[in-house]
Amino acid sequence: MIGTRARTWGRRYCGRIAIVASLLLAGVALINASIDPMGVWRIWSVAGINAERVKRGAGGSRVAKSLELWLRPYETILAGTSRVEVGLDPASPSLAGRRAYNTGLSGTNMAEIERVARFVLKHNPPGDIVIGLDFLAFSARRGMSSDFDASGFSGAWMPLVLARSLVGAGALVDSVATIIDNLRGKKADTRADGAVVNELKFGSGYDDGTQVPERLRKQFLLNPGTYACYAYDPGRVDLLRDLLIDARRSGVGAHLYVSPMHVWQIEAVRGLGLLADFKRWRIDLAAMAAAVDRATPGAPPLELWDFGGYNPITTEDVPEPGAGHVMRGYWDASHFSMPIGDLVLGRLLRGEATPGFGVLLTRDNVGAENAALESGHAAFAADRPDEMAIVEGLIAETADERTRLCGALDVEVGVD
16 A cells, blocks of 8 residues: 555656646747757847847857758858858849758868768758858868757757757856847847858958968968868869759759959968869869759759969958958968858859959860969069068978978878
8 A cells, every 4th residue: 555655656746747748848948949050940039138149150150051941941151151141142132032051160171071061952942052162171181060060061950959959068157158149239140041250250350461471371371171181082072063964954053163262362372282182173163064054954054163373352461460351351371251251152143254353164165274373373472572482481490390290180080
C-alpha cells in the first residue's frame, strides 16, 4: 500500500517538474522570440530595447542567415565571400522591385558557398543567384568557420537550429546582451537583408592609409587561409560547375563575376609567387562557364564577368596615413565598397557598362587577359613606385613568419 502511494506520488512529482520545466522553456522561448537577437522573428522593434539586432552578425552570421533563408523566400540571392557581404547591396538600384538577400559570409570558401547555394535551392529556390568569385576561396587551406556546424548550411535539421535559437544555452544571454547594447546606443552592422555596413562596423575613425597596408599584412600575407600558404584546388571549380548546372536546370538564373580586388592585392599575389595559379584559376573558370553552357543548352548563355585586373576602379590611389577614409571604392586591398558593387550589379543585371571596368571572360580571350596582367603590373610599378615599394616591403618583412606558419601547417596536414 505504502509502495503504491509512493509510486503515485513519484509520478505526480515528476509530472509537476515536467510541467514547470516546460513552462520555463516556453517562457525563455517567448522572451527570446520577442527580443529576437538575430532578427529572425521580427515580432516587434523598440528603440533602445531591440531595434538594433547587434547579434545578427555575431559569430559569423551563418545560423542567422540559414534561418532567414529557410523561413523566407527571396527572388535574388547574392552569394560569396565577405567581399559580397560588404560590397553588394540588396537595395541596389539594379535590384529595384526584387526581394534580394545577401548570403555573403566572412571566412568562407567555395565549398561552403556551394553548400549555401544548394541550401537555398532546396528550401526556397530564388529566381536568380549572383555569385562573386574570389581567388582565395579556391584554396585547399581554407576550411569551414566555427559557426558552420551549428547552421542549416551544414545539413543540420532546421527545426533543431530554430529551437536552439530560442532555448539554446546562449539564446537568453544574446537577448540580454541585445538589450544592453541597445541601451548603450550600439548600432548593428549587419542589416536585415544580410549585408554588412562597413561604415558602422569600422566607425568614423577608419584611416585608409593605415588600414590598407595593415590589413594586407595581417589578413593576407600572414593568413594561412588566404595567401600566406595558398594551395589552389581545382576541385572547387568543379563544385561550382555542378552547382550551376543543377541551378540552371531547375530554372534558376545564374550570374558570375570575379571580384574587383584592388591592385595591391594583385601585386601581393604576384609577390608571393601565386600569379601562375591565379592565371590558371581564370582559365579554369572560363572553361567551367563553357562546360555549364554545354550542359544546359536551354538556358541563356552563362556570362562570366571579370572586374579585376588593372582598370580605372582597381587602381584607385591609396592615401598617406592620417587622411581618414577617403577611398571611394575600397575598405582595404580586398573589400570593395557598395558604390563599386552597384557598378558590378548594373553590368550583370542591366547591361550597364562602366568604361574600362569589367571584361566578359571567355576561353577565347582569357589568354590575352592573363597577358594584360603583365602590362598592367609594369604600368603600375612605373606610375606608382611609392605604393609598389610598400607592397614589396610588406611581403619582404613578413617572409620569415610566413615560412614558419606554412612549415608548421605542412607538417600538420602532411602536405609535400
